[in-house]
Amino acid sequence: MAILPVLVTPNPILRRKATLVSVVDVHIKKLLKDLEETMVAEDGIGLAAPQVGVSKRVLVMDVPANMTIDGEEMEGVDADQNLYRMVNPEIIWVSDELSTCQEGCLSVPGQYASVTRPEKVRIRYLNEKGIVCETEFNHLQAACVQHEMDHLDGKLFVDYLSSMKREILLRKAQRVER
Numbered sequence: 782m783a784i785l786p787v788l789v790t791p792n793p794i795l796r797r798k799a800t801l802v803s804v805v806d807v808h809i810k811k812l813l814k815d816l817e818e819t820m821v822a823e824d825g826i827g828l829a830a831p832q833v834g835v836s837k838r839v840l841v842m843d844v845p846a847n848m849t850i851d852g853e854e855m856e857g858v859d860a861d862q863n864l865y866r867m868v869n870p871e872i873i874w875v876s877d878e879l880s881t882c883q884e885g886c887l888s889v890p891g892q893y894a895s896v897t898r899p900e901k902v903r904i905r906y907l908n909e910k911g912i913v914c915e916t917e918f919n920h921l922q923a924a925c926v927q928h929e930m931d932h933l934d935g936k937l938f939v940d941y942l943s944s945m946k947r948e949i950l951l952r953k954a955q956r957v958e959r
């Protein structure tokens with residue numbers, strides 16, 4: 782495994798649409814491990830392959846299932862399944878209910894903003910064994926998986942803001958020392 786450098790805005794790779802993975806082979810398995818190790822090293826809750834310069838539809842996330850969007854722990858929710866490794870994830874259902882979460886991104890260092898997204902989503906993806914899985918996410922996991930999937934389409938959380946606010950945050954992010 783390896784810790785990879787995380788690209789920051791305005792790197793053009795972050796704005797590219799990532800390509801589908803044809804087969805979950807040893808290279809993709811290594812990429813998943815490297816993403817996981819880099820996410821842990823950077824103290825992130827999710828990381829998408831384009832953020833380490835690999836324009837493929839691959840992501841990892843590690844958010845406790847019992848975590849609300851405000852980062853509070855909920856009682857009575859199983860927190861065991863936290864780490865997800867996803868290849869070619871697709872959104873197959875979203876709830877009508879929306880929820881607003883304070884988001885940040887390793888590729889937009891030091892900047893945070895409220896983003897409103899569907900509260901629940903159902904995702905179909907291949908896991909690290911290449912098996913098709915379907916999982917419904919809510920709370921902070923739902924916000925995180927949608928944020929990471931945006932990276933696969935070259936989209937950053939600041940794109941949900943007004944153009945003026947977006948420009949301010951992107952400019953500030955470029956001045957942050959990493």
Ligand code: NI
Nearest residue numbers: 885886887888
């Ligand atoms: Ni991000």
